[in-house]
Amino acid sequence: MRIRTLSFVLVAISFLSARAQAPEVHAFVDDVIATAEAVRDSRFLTLGRLIDPDGVELPLEIEVRLLPSESAASAYIVQPDALADNIIVLEGDVVYNYTFLTHQITIFDADDPDALGGLLGAGGADDLDVDVTFDVRHHLEGFVPTMIGPEETPYGPAWTVRFDNVEEDVQVASFDAVVPEATMLPYSFRVRNAAGETWAELFFEDLVLDEGLTVEDVTYLPEDAERIDLRD
Numbered sequence: 001m002r003i004r005t006l007s008f009v010l011v012a013i014s015f016l017s018a019r020a021q022a023p024e025v026h027a028f029v030d031d032v033i034a035t036a037e038a039v040r041d042s043r044f045l046t047l048g049r050l051i052d053p054d055g056v057e058l059p060l061e062i063e064v065r066l067l068p069s070e071s072a073a074s075a076y077i078v079q080p081d082a083l084a085d086n087i088i089v090l091e092g093d094v095v096y097n098y099t100f101l102t103h104q105i106t107i108f109d110a111d112d113p114d115a116l117g118g119l120l121g122a123g124g125a126d127d128l129d130v131d132v133t134f135d136v137r138h139h140l141e142g143f144v145p146t147m148i149g150p151e152e153t154p155y156g157p158a159w160t161v162r163f164d165n166v167e168e169d170v171q172v173a174s175f176d177a178v179v180p181e182a183t184m185l186p187y188s189f190r191v192r193n194a195a196g197e198t199w200a201e202l203f204f205e206d207l208v209l210d211e212g213l214t215v216e217d218v219t220y221l222p223e224d225a226e227r228i229d230l231r232d
Contacts (some may be wrong), residue, residue: 023145025161033136035184041067041213046075048188048202060202065218068134072218088116089219094231098221105221107229114230130228142166148176153187154205155180169194183207 046062048203077083085100092185095108095115108115131140137192143163151158158180165173173194185207191200 022149022159025145026175028147028159029140029145029161030184032179032184033179036136039066039185040210041218042068042207043211043213044207045205046202047205048200051197051199065213066134067213067215067218070215070218071134072215074218074220087221089221091107091215091219096219096221098225102226103222103224104226104228107227107231109231110232147173151178153178153180155187156182158187160218171199 018142039190043063043065046060046064048060050058052058059079063076063078065074067073071090071092075088077086077088087096087098087100089096089098090110095110095112097106097108097115098104099106143165146162146164148160148162148224151160160180161177161179162175163175171193173192173196175189175191178188179185180187185204189200189202190198191202192198219230
């Protein structure tokens with residue numbers, strides 16, 4: 001009986017050790033990218049906070065819809081309160097910024113920092129370059145991934161990958177991505193500046209994939225709003 005009990009213990013230890021064995025980081029990142037590229041459409045709730053250089057925290061709650069094949073995305077802002085009920089819509093290389101209080105839609109080039117409706121400035125990242133693209137690999141250029149270790153999430157077991165920017169004096173010096181095994185899509189990001197200080201924490205919840213969203217679903221804006229075109 002002791003031999004059999006010892007055998008079961010050894011089997012259990014072997015299983016747990018295999019579970020705790022971290023995957024090879026580059027293969028893991030490639031799998032995450034492949035999963036993201038296979039998603040036709042998605043919607044989710046972004047929760048978290050932005051932290052400005054003075055340490056003031058700004059809560060975030062944003063309802064996001066994505067349709068990468070049509071280069072379309074939208075963000076309905078619930079928090080911060082100063083931007084509540086504003087809507088940001090990306091369609092191709094154009095951003096439509098709807099302001100609830102004035103009932104106006106301001107039209108920007110997608111690479112204009114003002115296009116994001118004050119979110120970057122609110123987080124103390126008003127000097128951050130805006131590079132709007134659905135190409136995940138493009139956004140990861142210049143970052144070196146390192147597998148940090150396992151973590152638990154509402155989606156089950158996950159792995160944390162740290163990405164370090166090879167460039168110096170940049171706003172995004174590093175960030176951590178927590179990726180559940182069940183979805184192989186990021187559940188959260190923690191973003192740091194060159195001083196190692198966290199200036200953004202984001203969590204993606206209520207994820208719905210491939211439900212058949214259309215361009216009209218994603219790019220909806222009030223039809224009667226005044227339009228102001230500020231494109232070059």
